[in-house]
Amino acid sequence: MRETPLSFVRPSAKLGRSSREEWLLLSIRKCSFCGKDVIPGTGIQIVRNDGSVLYFCSNKCRLNQLKLKRDPRKLKWTSKHVKGGKGI
Numbered sequence: 001m002r003e004t005p006l007s008f009v010r011p012s013a014k015l016g017r018s019s020r021e022e023w024l025l026l027s028i029r030k031c032s033f034c035g036k037d038v039i040p041g042t043g044i045q046i047v048r049n050d051g052s053v054l055y056f057c058s059n060k061c062r063l064n065q066l067k068l069k070r071d072p073r074k075l076k077w078t079s080k081h082v083k084g085g086k087g088i
């Protein structure tokens with residue numbers, strides 16, 4: 001999940017951002033369910049027994065993924081939604 005390209009770091013250094021702002025930008029994760037940004041200090045991080053790490057922006061996303069076991073591609077409010085469903 002930690003895929004921050006170097007091109008993302010350099011412009012911020014030119015703009016004179018503080019190290020804390022850079023740290024915030026670098027440690028933003030994508031929600032495992034809806035795909036939105038998860039700002040550090042918010043959301044939930046879950047580590048499964050097999051070692052995979054899941055990040056959730058809200059309890060809504062956590063319940064949809066783990067309890068209700070819904071497919072984010074089928075739900076319109078997620079950024080992973082695909083028109084027409086799984087087949088395409």
Ligand SMILES: [Zn+2]
Nearest residue numbers: 031034057061
């Ligand atoms: Zn989410």
